[in-house]
Amino acid sequence: MGAYRVILLVTLGVYLLLKGIGFVYGVALPSSVVSMYVFFTFLVTVLIISVTDKGALSLTTPIIEFLYKEEKKKLRKVVFVVLPFVLAFIAYAFTKPSYEEPFTLRVVHPAPPRIVNAYDRNIELEKIKNPIRELTGDAYEEAVHDGGEIYFKNCFFCHGAKLDGKGHFAKGLNPAPLPFTGKDTIAQLEESYVFWRVVKGGEGLPEESAPWMSVMPVWEESLKEEEVWKVVTFIYEYTGNEPRRWEK
Amino acid sequence: MRHGVLKSIIVGALVLAAILVFIKLFIPEVTPAPPPKPYSIKDPGEMTIVDLLMLGESTFRGRGSCVRCHDAPGDRAPSLKDILAISIETVRSEEYKGKATDGWAYVLESLIEPDAYIVKGYGKEKSPMPKATRNLSDIEIKAVIAYLKKRSGLKVDLSEELK
Amino acid sequence: MGMTTLRIKKILFPLLFTAFLMPLLCSTAFASEGGVFTPRLWVWLFAQLHLYFAAFILSVPVFVLILELTGVIRKDKRFDRVAREFLAISVVTHIVTVILGVIFAAVVFSLYSNLSGYMYKAFSPTVKLYAAIIIIDIALLYLYYLLWSRLGSGRGKLLHLGIGLLLNLSGIAIMFIANAWTTFMMAPTGVDASGVVVDLWQAINNPLWHPMNLHRFVANIAFGGAIVAAYAAYRFLSAAREEERARYDWMGYIAAVVSILALLPLPFAGYWLTSEIYSYSQQMGITLMGGVFGWMFIAQAAVIGTLFLGANYYLWCGFERAKGGAVYRPYVKYIAIVLALCFLVWFTPHTPHLSSLELKEIGGRFHPLLAPLGLMPAKNIAVNIMILATFVSFLLFRRAVRSSSVSWAAIGKTIQAGILSAAVLNIIFLGVYYGYFADSVYKITSSIPQVLTTLFALISCSVIEFFIYRGGESVEHKWGGASERSQYALIVLAVSFTWLMGLMGFIRSAIRQHWHVYTVVRDVSADAFTPTISYAAKVVSIITLIFLAIIIVIFRISHLRRAGEDR
Numbered sequence: 001m002g003a004y005r006v007i008l009l010v011t012l013g014v015y016l017l018l019k020g021i022g023f024v025y026g027v028a029l030p031s032s033v034v035s036m037y038v039f040f041t042f043l044v045t046v047l048i049i050s051v052t053d054k055g056a057l058s059l060t061t062p063i064i065e066f067l068y069k070e071e072k073k074k075l076r077k078v079v080f081v082v083l084p085f086v087l088a089f090i091a092y093a094f095t096k097p098s099y100e101e102p103f104t105l106r107v108v109h110p111a112p113p114r115i116v117n118a119y120d121r122n123i124e125l126e127k128i129k130n131p132i133r134e135l136t137g138d139a140y141e142e143a144v145h146d147g148g149e150i151y152f153k154n155c156f157f158c159h160g161a162k163l164d165g166k167g168h169f170a171k172g173l174n175p176a177p178l179p180f181t182g183k184d185t186i187a188q189l190e191e192s193y194v195f196w197r198v199v200k201g202g203e204g205l206p207e208e209s210a211p212w213m214s215v216m217p218v219w220e221e222s223l224k225e226e227e228v229w230k231v232v233t234f235i236y237e238y239t240g241n242e243p244r245r246w247e248k
Numbered sequence: 249m250r251h252g253v254l255k256s257i258i259v260g261a262l263v264l265a266a267i268l269v270f271i272k273l274f275i276p277e278v279t280p281a282p283p284p285k286p287y288s289i290k291d292p293g294e295m296t297i298v299d300l301l302m303l304g305e306s307t308f309r310g311r312g313s314c315v316r317c318h319d320a321p322g323d324r325a326p327s328l329k330d331i332l333a334i335s336i337e338t339v340r341s342e343e344y345k346g347k348a349t350d351g352w353a354y355v356l357e358s359l360i361e362p363d364a365y366i367v368k369g370y371g372k373e374k375s376p377m378p379k380a381t382r383n384l385s386d387i388e389i390k391a392v393i394a395y396l397k398k399r400s401g402l403k404v405d406l407s408e409e410l411k
Numbered sequence: 412m413g414m415t416t417l418r419i420k421k422i423l424f425p426l427l428f429t430a431f432l433m434p435l436l437c438s439t440a441f442a443s444e445g446g447v448f449t450p451r452l453w454v455w456l457f458a459q460l461h462l463y464f465a466a467f468i469l470s471v472p473v474f475v476l477i478l479e480l481t482g483v484i485r486k487d488k489r490f491d492r493v494a495r496e497f498l499a500i501s502v503v504t505h506i507v508t509v510i511l512g513v514i515f516a517a518v519v520f521s522l523y524s525n526l527s528g529y530m531y532k533a534f535s536p537t538v539k540l541y542a543a544i545i546i547i548d549i550a551l552l553y554l555y556y557l558l559w560s561r562l563g564s565g566r567g568k569l570l571h572l573g574i575g576l577l578l579n580l581s582g583i584a585i586m587f588i589a590n591a592w593t594t595f596m597m598a599p600t601g602v603d604a605s606g607v608v609v610d611l612w613q614a615i616n617n618p619l620w621h622p623m624n625l626h627r628f629v630a631n632i633a634f635g636g637a638i639v640a641a642y643a644a645y646r647f648l649s650a651a652r653e654e655e656r657a658r659y660d661w662m663g664y665i666a667a668v669v670s671i672l673a674l675l676p677l678p679f680a681g682y683w684l685t686s687e688i689y690s691y692s693q694q695m696g697i698t699l700m701g702g703v704f705g706w707m708f709i710a711q712a713a714v715i716g717t718l719f720l721g722a723n724y725y726l727w728c729g730f731e732r733a734k735g736g737a738v739y740r741p742y743v744k745y746i747a748i749v750l751a752l753c754f755l756v757w758f759t760p761h762t763p764h765l766s767s768l769e770l771k772e773i774g775g776r777f778h779p780l781l782a783p784l785g786l787m788p789a790k791n792i793a794v795n796i797m798i799l800a801t802f803v804s805f806l807l808f809r810r811a812v813r814s815s816s817v818s819w820a821a822i823g824k825t826i827q828a829g830i831l832s833a834a835v836l837n838i839i840f841l842g843v844y845y846g847y848f849a850d851s852v853y854k855i856t857s858s859i860p861q862v863l864t865t866l867f868a869l870i871s872c873s874v875i876e877f878f879i880y881r882g883g884e885s886v887e888h889k890w891g892g893a894s895e896r897s898q899y900a901l902i903v904l905a906v907s908f909t910w911l912m913g914l915m916g917f918i919r920s921a922i923r924q925h926w927h928v929y930t931v932v933r934d935v936s937a938d939a940f941t942p943t944i945s946y947a948a949k950v951v952s953i954i955t956l957i958f959l960a961i962i963i964v965i966f967r968i969s970h971l972r973r974a975g976e977d978r
Contacts, residue, residue, distance in 0.1 A: 027779065027780075029778060029780065030763040030765050030769050031766065032763055036758070040751065041751065044748075044750070047747065048743060048744050050896060051724070051727045051731075051740070052731065
């Protein structure tokens with residue numbers, strides 16, 4: 001049985017090593033690749049052992065003893081009854097249709113383009129600033145108030161009265177409208193990013209955000225540039241979020 | 249007799265079985281795309297902007313085989329994801345030696361004369377990219393550019409694009 | 412021997428249980444919309460069968476001639492005898508090849524009359540030439556075979572060798588003509604805008620013609636060698652007498668070495684063909700490497716790995732055939748580990764098969780650790796090192812029965828080891844640096860210095876080896892003592908070679924996709940789609956089975972006939 005123990009140990013060792021690599025790295029190796037590697041490790045180990053006569057003998061003897069020795073009769077009977085069922089189950093497992101949920105990647109916040117063509121000019125998103133933020137005092141307050149008005153005339157049907165993404169139409173949409181409350185949507189984004197998303201809508205999303213393209217309209221067609229900025233400022237003000245900034 | 253034939257047959261059959269099992273276990277069942285419909289393009293005079301953009305997209309993904317290299321695994325060609333920014337920046341940069349003066353003219357130039365300017369890291373004196381004129385007609389090249397413009401969020405106008 | 416001689420009944424019984432795995436193999440339907448036996452299947456079947464036999468009968472005379480020449484130079488009767496036995500097999504298979512060729516032509520002309528009409532119109536002068544050369548070839552073959560003993564010595568032998576050379580030339584001419592037709596279908600040149608062939612020579616001399624000629628020529632030798640080795644293995648396994656065992660052990664050795672030596676340059680011939688396909692049509696090249704066909708290359712990689720493992724296994728088993736060989740036994744596991752590592756890199760897919768959970772976890776289709784292994788530079792490193800490892804096995808295999816008489820043997824061996832390690836390091840450096848860190852233009856061109864490094868190591872080590880063992884005594888050892896396992900390795904080699912050839916032939920042909928003649932004659936039939944991998948694999952397996960069945964019958968006949976002659 002020595003040969004089989006070696007094979008078992010080596011195969012198991014390689015399996016654990018591969019799992020260990022995945023564990024240390026943080027992203028597990030794909031199971032299809034792991035099983036392929038383990039399978040060939042097993043094969044090569046058998047080959048190495050069977051090169052010599054002695055090794056080959058140590059591989060075949062246990063099988064032949066198992067098959068033909070009088071003492072192993074009971075074991076044999078058990079195995080020969082169970083084995084067909086095991087094999088049948090394997091065959092069944094491979095042939096039965098799978099009900100696994102089809103999975104498609106969809107990036108919710110894809111990398112923005114560096115330049116966006118909107119309002120008939122090329123806008124560099126890295127350089128553009130929110131003009132509303134330069135206002136102070138009453139002018140600023142008024143702009144935010146205007147933004148609120150624009151929001152409730154246009155956005156609230158989907159994004160909701162509380163800006164929580166639970167508007168009237170929200171249930172019918174997939175992907176669902178994003179909430180602005182909470183710390184993981186607009187709080188993570190620069191204002192220029194939000195501006196791009198409003199202006200270009202679902203149609204302007206890059207391919208990695210497909211499938212189920214968002215139904216966010218292209219607001220460039222119905223809102224003025226200034227109005228968009230007002231709305232953007234409003235949703236930050238209303239939810240108490242700060243836009244992400246790279247420098248102070 | 250030492251059963252030479254039988255042994256040979258069994259070993260041979262085992263090899264075939266092993267190969268088939270390997271394929272069954274480790275190779276996913278991919279169903280290849282059906283052959284494309286025989287190819288025809290509308291006369292430019294009868295085209296709408298939608299026709300042009302659809303022709304552009306199908307050329308970009310199909311006959312033009314652009315996506316085989318651009319944004320495909322293996323980093324064979326520069327990314328076209330941010331083509332608007334890239335083309336503008338390239339034309340502005342000092343290294344650019346081609347004739348184009350604005351971004352889209354540069355894209356057109358790269359399609360019909362890939363060697364005019366070679367993006368750093370993708371070829372030395374010759375670009376690995378084949379000339380688009382090799383298998384694409386004039387209207388198809390225009391359609392691809394219109395599609396790329398649309399994809400970058402530009403407004404495209406039919407008469408403008410067919411010029 | 413006792414327990415080592417596995418009695419076949421004992422093995423057969425448990426094997427029956429694997430029949431339960433059959434649903435696993437048959438879970439996808441064989442039939443497409445047009446039923447099981449579509450026109451495409453018929454053409455595929457007969458084309459591939461014809462090709463197998465053609466490849467076999469073209470390659471056998473090549474090494475029959477080499478063996479005969481070796482026999483004359485070394486004045487060793489054994490070579491002559493083995494050469495004659497090879498040729499005898501080839502004579503029977505000639506008839507089968509011609510019959511299959513006629514059936515194939517009939518099938519193509521009746522089922523795809525459009526295409527065959529076009530091809531015939533374009534190539535009719537070469538078709539006539541082809542027919543004429545076949546007749547000459549058969550005549551030469553019979554002359555070569557029947558006059559073997561009559562032209563046995565002196566000037567007669569020279570004349571006989573001359574006939575052998577002519578036979579080979581005519582065989583090569585046949586292959587070149589057929590290759591011109593096939594490659595024209597992939598890379599049509601010399602055609603005008605409406606698709607009519609205007610320049611016949613240009614159509615023949617298309618960009619893929621010579622790469623294909625070389626690739627097929629080398630592959631045919633490797634394939635023919637593998638089949639003959641399997642034949643010897645089969646005779647060895649059924650031999651009752653000691654001298655028969657000795658003869659077939661030796662014959663198997665010669666054929667296996669021919670096959671392995673031809674196998675080593677084959678990947679490079681393949682690169683040349685592939686790069687020409689790329690430069691003819693980028694689209695065709697990328698179709699070849701991506702999508703469905705990309706996965707077929709994973710299957711191909713696994714089978715090529717099996718070939719290398721099988722060949723090495725045969726050599727390793729041979730270490731034991733003389734007492735001195737036992738010294739080299741410990742190296743087996745190191746060579747095996749190197750091979751296995753290369754092998755794993757060799758078939759790691761760039762986009763592995765992922766379950767939906769894994770997709771979510773990895774967040775993309777490429778695993779960050781494995782993706783670099785899936786790219787071409789890693790594969791190039793792997794294949795070059797695999798070739799060198801096989802070469803080391805071969806050197807040790809030879810050394811097992813040789814002893815050196817030169818004083819500097821130890822230094823020579825150290826130099827060899829140095830060259831090999833330097834070569835491996837250089838191959839890895841070139842692959843890693845140019846493949847992953849340098850400008851992408853060098854990605855492909857870096858494979859050339861890698862190949863040169865491999866070639867340099869192979870040649871320089873062979874030269875040193877030759878001088879170390881020149882004049883040395885051959886250690887006493889007996890042929891016929893090979894283990895049955897080593898003979899099984901030869902059969903594995905032959906079967907996987909046959910299968911691989913079928914799959915690669917399918918891939919090469921299928922990258923034309925829905926075109927009969929690429930971009931010129933479109934396939935408008937219902938079978939114009941690309942089949943799935945498992946369908947292709949099953950068809951190739953069935954064709955392989957049919958080929959092997961016919962070959963076994965032929966072997967059986969020639970076996971019985973020889974048995975009758977011997978009596």
